[in-house]
Amino acid sequence: MIRSFHPPRRILLGPGPSDIHPRVLAALSRSTIGHLDPAFIGMMDELKVLLQRAFRTQNPLTLPVSAPGSAGMEACFANLVEPGDLVVVCENGVFGARMRENVERLGGRAVVVRDEWGEPVDLNKVEDALKAHPEAVALAFVHAETSTGARSDAAALCQLARRHGCLAIVDAVTSLGGIPLEVDAWGIDAVYAGSQKCLSCVPGLSPLSFSERAVARIRRRTTPVKSWFLDLNLVMGYWGTGTKRAYHHTAPVNALYALHEALVLLEEEGIENAWRRHALHHRALAAGLAALGLQFVVAEPHRLPQLNAVYIPPGVDDAAARAMLLADFGIEIGAGLGPFAGKVWRIGLMGHAARKENVLACLAALEAVLARFGVRAAGAGVAAALAAYTAAEGEKAEGHKGG
């Protein structure tokens, strides 16, 4: 006899899903209506506008794919790449490698620009690759590499793509809502994100936006999109403007309620304030982690505030330590992936999780767990974080005085 499932209470400080805002969970469980109901169509229109504002774009083709971020990634490549097309793919972590695999499965050719895990994408190498391959149709890169915590210079990479006549395809799964992302100002042509990272929404949707140049490329295709489910020609018929919507697939109605509410919350806060909040709590966490003796994987200028990758100290058992954090403190942090497995922890501060109480709880719990492996800090982590918060308050007050 299998019974109803009641999840334990967790503080989600891993690489996503992050903590969900209570208002988002409330929206999620509102009563389901039909996906062609006029009330639902009105909600979809609002959702498009909210996504355009979050992506900072006027792109008419802006919508949430009805599946997780990996499907958003696939939607970009499946629509923009035809067999034989060459794509320059930047690989500096798990998600760049996944982009390459997408290109290859679709019959495209991937020219890979490799950087060390933890490094941002190297602009010079990308420029060399684009010069060596003038036939490239797109440059693809990850803005915020969730596997390493490195931020790449998306604006400069998009400029390179434009200069070499390529579309810029950008993975913004972890960046949207957490750090500046300017789809129109930077000239991004295709971008996908995730609902479950800095938007504080449940996992399962992938916001996506295509520029007019990208749409023109879809329209010029000479081969059909391999995927029926992800063919944006068809998806647009449902998410298009006007009252006449063509049925494509049954929309995940309740998940879309949740995303709508998450984006309303983002507007209430103001997206620039959300970026500042992520930066503030990252500084406090980073100060605390340093005081605990933990070293960051990524050099300071390229660090993502929302994803803090640190080396596991010698003598500390990775799995045992994370299990203690989970069992004794209800805190989830992320394990390392690939070459970082067993060597790195990934501490997320994403969306609703990026709050002072979580930073302090995380540092206190980490100290307690590390102590069991002989790494002692005497409260230094929490103290350093509190000092960072106090300093930030001071700066703010100074700023107000000056202004």
Place this chain on the structure above:
Amino acid sequence: MIRSFHPPRRILLGPGPSDIHPRVLAALSRSTIGHLDPAFIGMMDELKVLLQRAFRTQNPLTLPVSAPGSAGMEACFANLVEPGDLVVVCENGVFGARMRENVERLGGRAVVVRDEWGEPVDLNKVEDALKAHPEAVALAFVHAETSTGARSDAAALCQLARRHGCLAIVDAVTSLGGIPLEVDAWGIDAVYAGSQKCLSCVPGLSPLSFSERAVARIRRRTTPVKSWFLDLNLVMGYWGTGTKRAYHHTAPVNALYALHEALVLLEEEGIENAWRRHALHHRALAAGLAALGLQFVVAEPHRLPQLNAVYIPPGVDDAAARAMLLADFGIEIGAGLGPFAGKVWRIGLMGHAARKENVLACLAALEAVLARFGVRAAGAGVAAALAAYTAAEGEKAEGHKGG
């Protein structure tokens, strides 16, 4: 300024989504935990068992695809069809046509067996096609055609497939939970369903099951699966057994809570009882619709209890009538698709929606709406339904006496 969205209250009697059970909505909004959390892994293991029981199968490869039914369909074809493969596809409505398109986009060849909309798949025509194409690798058909309300003889079709050395690929989006579906007993090789039909769960997931024969075919592939997101070799790594799960994509955690609860509810009721409940309320609705003078599209032996397609009476404005039902009674019924647009209504009695109060409310509201177009019935619809319920009670009492 866009505000929080509050959906109107509806009774969902269309082709899906259907009414969600309140316990499913409650499960949906439980607090999110990580998709690699041991508590979540335990829930996934239960979910697999619950799905195996609902599908009546021992197939180890039984899991929910993290996207709607259309993606479940695509998962079947993307994994089982390689370029050049020939598939016999039965087309007697929208969803058979979509199967054909899937095969063709993947580079396969589709031999189409066509039947009129509203008819079940013709076994003789299928046998002829299989004889004419001994190279066929699969026979694909829709068990319960949601666009017409016709039920095809899945057991016999699977037998034909087996006899001709083909895999049987079955669309059970609308059948699972509503009418008998016996994956192992009938010899189905690949089957996909939807969460939002007779399971009373929110839309967005597609339960799927593959036989050992189908799995063997995936393993024998000589070309990679075109879709990274739907590649079951990778998906299995996450849904596989044991504690070591490979990260593939971020699971839609809350939607999976909801599906788990929906399947727990199905077990509490007993799946045979659920089939009987759908049949009972269909009989009452059919009696009422007949009394209102509405004609069924599908001949009686092939009718789906959960999807009642009826011709719109002459002189009744389709869109206006459905808008009145929605605005004045909060009842959603489905429009006709394709050749049935403007000519047919589709009245669903799926999952939690298949209840006496909905049958009576629907008939009463339909009578009121039809009266505005001059079609009068003087309460005959509700009276006929009540008589059908009374007769069913009588039969049950007789049965008890006899037994």
